[in-house]
Amino acid sequence: MGAVVQARTGRPFDLSKWAVLPALIGTAIFFVVPLGVMLLWSFWQRIAGKLDKTLSLANYERFFGRDYMVEGLTNSIEVALITTAVSIVIAYPLAYIIAYRIPERWQRFAVILAVLPFWTSYVIRSYSWLLILSERGIINGALIGLGIIDEPLEMGYNRGATVLGFVHFFAMLLTLTIYANLVQIKKSYRLAAADLGASPVQVFFRITLPLSLPGVAVGAFLTFVIAIGDYITPQILGGGQELLLPQAIMLQVSRAADFPMASAMSMTLMVVVTVTYLVFAKYLKMERV
Amino acid sequence: MSTLRHLPAMAYLILAYVFIFLPVVVLVLFSFQDGLLPVPPFEGPSLKWYARLIDNSRLVEALGNSVLVALVSALTATILGFLAAYSLARREIFLAGAVRYLLMAPLTVSYLIIGMGLVITFSMIGIPKSLFAIGIGHVVINLPLCFAIVYSQFGEHQRNIERAAHDLGASDFQALVLITIPMLQPALLASFCLAATLSWDEYIIAFLLSRFDVTLPVIIFEMMSAGLNPVLNAAGTVVFAISIVFVLLAMVLATGRKRSHDDAIG
Numbered sequence A: 001m002g003a004v005v006q007a008r009t010g011r012p013f014d015l016s017k018w019a020v021l022p023a024l025i026g027t028a029i030f031f032v033v034p035l036g037v038m039l040l041w042s043f044w045q046r047i048a049g050k051l052d053k054t055l056s057l058a059n060y061e062r063f064f065g066r067d068y069m070v071e072g073l074t075n076s077i078e079v080a081l082i083t084t085a086v087s088i089v090i091a092y093p094l095a096y097i098i099a100y101r102i103p104e105r106w107q108r109f110a111v112i113l114a115v116l117p118f119w120t121s122y123v124i125r126s127y128s129w130l131l132i133l134s135e136r137g138i139i140n141g142a143l144i145g146l147g148i149i150d151e152p153l154e155m156g157y158n159r160g161a162t163v164l165g166f167v168h169f170f171a172m173l174l175t176l177t178i179y180a181n182l183v184q185i186k187k188s189y190r191l192a193a194a195d196l197g198a199s200p201v202q203v204f205f206r207i208t209l210p211l212s213l214p215g216v217a218v219g220a221f222l223t224f225v226i227a228i229g230d231y232i233t234p235q236i237l238g239g240g241q242e243l244l245l246p247q248a249i250m251l252q253v254s255r256a257a258d259f260p261m262a263s264a265m266s267m268t269l270m271v272v273v274t275v276t277y278l279v280f281a282k283y284l285k286m287e288r289v
Numbered sequence B: 001m002s003t004l005r006h007l008p009a010m011a012y013l014i015l016a017y018v019f020i021f022l023p024v025v026v027l028v029l030f031s032f033q034d035g036l037l038p039v040p041p042f043e044g045p046s047l048k049w050y051a052r053l054i055d056n057s058r059l060v061e062a063l064g065n066s067v068l069v070a071l072v073s074a075l076t077a078t079i080l081g082f083l084a085a086y087s088l089a090r091r092e093i094f095l096a097g098a099v100r101y102l103l104m105a106p107l108t109v110s111y112l113i114i115g116m117g118l119v120i121t122f123s124m125i126g127i128p129k130s131l132f133a134i135g136i137g138h139v140v141i142n143l144p145l146c147f148a149i150v151y152s153q154f155g156e157h158q159r160n161i162e163r164a165a166h167d168l169g170a171s172d173f174q175a176l177v178l179i180t181i182p183m184l185q186p187a188l189l190a191s192f193c194l195a196a197t198l199s200w201d202e203y204i205i206a207f208l209l210s211r212f213d214v215t216l217p218v219i220i221f222e223m224m225s226a227g228l229n230p231v232l233n234a235a236g237t238v239v240f241a242i243s244i245v246f247v248l249l250a251m252v253l254a255t256g257r258k259r260s261h262d263d264a265i266g
Helices: A002-008 A021-042 A058-065 A067-100 A104-119 A122-133 A138-145 A159-182 A187-195 A200-228 A232-237 A245-254 A259-283 B003-032 B048-055 B057-090 B096-108 B111-125 B131-153 B156-167 B172-201 B204-208 B216-224 B230-265
Strands: A045-047 A050-052
Touching (some): A021 B057, A058 A067, A067 A200, A104 B230, A122 B003, A232 A245, A245 B111, B048 B057, B057 B096, B111 B131, B111 B204
16 A cells, blocks of 8 residues: 555645645635734724724723623623523433433434424524514413413513523524433443442433533533624514624624724624633533534 | 333423424414414415515515525535545645644634624725625635535545555546545535525625625515514525425435445445
């Protein structure tokens, strides 16, 4: 075999050597350069409709100096954290039941079913929740029909609705990552623990749960990072009471056309995501999921 | 284990599936609503909102645009991803680890930030807002996935067959086209279908990079600000149906790949 490899060297044109270049150049031009440009713009300013290209930290000072902008950031972090926690609480039992309580030949079907609505349009899914939560929607209809309430509840257009929309999406994602982890845990571990006298509760808390944490960590990381950067769900379901950071960024773009400010806010968002990654990094063993 | 012990687990399973499917069922059901609002009581079934959908030339045009952008950007991302995977799987590339990391990096940045970086950069270098610009954005977000899918399917058994082809006098290019691509065909199709689905569904980059020609999610989002409307249900149902076709296709192809792989080694 070594001879074959030898024979292949020294060709005039070796395709496999250069094939990586188009993707690499594309990523450099359309991903790395735009991020660099944004970083540069975040130090510029838009004053009276004109671009002022002197470097300054003015946008960042403005961001951290205005309560409503800092609130946008803290609101986003809160919503992303609540979303992540609730999604784990809902997804873990589901993944556990599919992995350990459903016969093996049905598991694949159960998993596919559990993530099928993942593929409805992201925009449309938020709209569907609006239908369900609206004043004349099916929840109010059912509650009034059952005589539990007389007047329809206002359930859409608030933080709870945003979190609900998020949890619906990310519970599916977490079910997938946790399930993938659970089915890899060797059954013999649990049997050995039981043989040594552990109760089912002890087996769960001392064997299964610790071994499934990588799957939880990967799913939780993806949930937090995607949720904190999402504009669509809070914009459709959240109403106007509070702004999340991506909404505040889009306001700078669409209303004020202030790209330097929007860039500074985006860079701040990227820093939050990077810090999250560093916190999670030691738990993130992607190859286990 | 007794049936009784299974009861709480099964109850939870059913509740979870109800939660997961509730929005889809409501969306699809009320797309057949006969009344003016997509809320109970359900009257119908009626296809009038689908008729309204077909009559809406902006929606139909946007649907065409979405299909075009999805197919072209998915094809581009798959080809670039395949070439990069081929290179990294077959050669000792200089700084291979860094290259892999760079190719996967766009996955870690939110679509909003990628989109905004492209808006600013395009305005500086003079690429106008257009379907072409949206397509570039979608290649950027899908390339990491396409690369990862194809890269994970490059294995030693294919390499041996490629070597055999080389021994028999095939050039690099011949081995690539006659051996490597056919063997990777399921992974390539799966990657194409996934990329097409994600592009087809993408809103924020398409919104930021479009002016006159818009894609379907952009129109749907715009219509949503006018309130609940059964036409949106009909449009959403159509979008969902097309996505599911693509996803199932990708899944069937990926499974087929795995099976033939198992056959090959087993």
